[in-house]
Amino acid sequence: MSIDVERARAFLTSHARTLDRRRFEAATTGDDAARHAVVTALDAYRNPDGGYGWGLEPDLRAPESQPAAALHAFEALADARARHAPHTEALLDWLAAETLPDGGLPFALPVSDPTACAPFWVQADPTESSLQITAAVAAQAHRLARWDESVREHPWLEKATWYCFDAVRRTDRAPSAHVLSFALQLLDATADTHPEARELLDHLAQFVPPDGVLAVVGGAEGEALRPLDHAPEPDRPVRALLAPEAVAADLDRLEQGQLADGGWAVDFTSHSPAAALEWRGYTTVRAVSVLRRNGR
Numbered sequence: 001m002s003i004d005v006e007r008a009r010a011f012l013t014s015h016a017r018t019l020d021r022r023r024f025e026a027a028t029t030g031d032d033a034a035r036h037a038v039v040t041a042l043d044a045y046r047n048p049d050g051g052y053g054w055g056l057e058p059d060l061r062a063p064e065s066q067p068a069a070a071l072h073a074f075e076a077l078a079d080a081r082a083r084h085a086p087h088t089e090a091l092l093d094w095l096a097a098e099t100l101p102d103g104g105l106p107f108a109l110p111v112s113d114p115t116a117c118a119p120f121w122v123q124a125d126p127t128e129s130s131l132q133i134t135a136a137v138a139a140q141a142h143r144l145a146r147w148d149e150s151v152r153e154h155p156w157l158e159k160a161t162w163y164c165f166d167a168v169r170r171t172d173r174a175p176s177a178h179v180l181s182f183a184l185q186l187l188d189a190t191a192d193t194h195p196e197a198r199e200l201l202d203h204l205a206q207f208v209p210p211d212g213v214l215a216v217v218g219g220a221e222g223e224a225l226r227p228l229d230h231a232p233e234p235d236r237p238v239r240a241l242l243a244p245e246a247v248a249a250d251l252d253r254l255e256q257g258q259l260a261d262g263g264w265a266v267d268f269t270s271h272s273p274a275a276a277l278e279w280r281g282y283t284t285v286r287a288v289s290v291l292r293r294n295g296r
Helices: 007-014 018-029 034-043 068-079 088-098 131-145 155-169 177-190 196-205 235-241 244-255 274-291
Strands: none
Touching: 007 018, 007 274, 018 034, 018 088, 018 274, 034 068, 068 088, 068 131, 088 131, 088 155, 088 244, 131 155, 131 177, 131 274, 155 177, 155 196, 177 196, 244 274
8 A cells, every 4th residue: 555554643643533543543453452442432422312422423513412423333333343332222222213204314303502513414304304314324334234233133224224225216316416325335235135225226327427426516616425435345236336447546546645744635614623623534544444445
């Protein structure tokens, strides 16, 4: 790998939250103690109701539990390959309690203190299901389910998955970049266990451009979701929707994206100084993890 891992570690030491430092150590060492430390670091964001808040999603800094925080919790646990994390079942129970009758999650629940929260979280309708957040949370839960049978067997996961499958099946025009990217991630994560997923991946393929780059309409200038956002893992079904040269070009872009301070930049707007730093930490861990998984 041509990136400087030690410079990335120094960046995280000086800029990032403890959770991302722990995730980096787990990703670069594979050490059991490092992976366990990721599970422990998540406790700082946990609420007594079983959910997570407190800025685990950096642009949603209010304390109460939120679906977006559940996404990040599952992602950290899946990356750490946490087989029996002590609070996973409580998180699944919390998600089941907040799920709407049609099986979907609201994009966000009411925000008690909007200070430094992105407006799209604060203004979300808590009575309407969102394919975007439901697919995002379920995709990470399915990744964790590869190692944790309690996730695999929890009824919430199947209910949310089928809500998403039905919503994707009804999709007859190009969704927004985030909806499409998270739907692709969910279908990829379920392709080994749900035969319908591959058919639905083929259905969404019509909306994926040849270079795999999805412009974020209404986002910051130049903001886009790229092939490695939808398809970060090699040899997965979603990769078949992308031209190999598009994936290779995106790996080159990511590899060349390390800045002089050792970290990676983000192309979207952060809604507080803390979030700006935390997203860079999160993005740096993700960049190193994706490059390593792809042999760079």
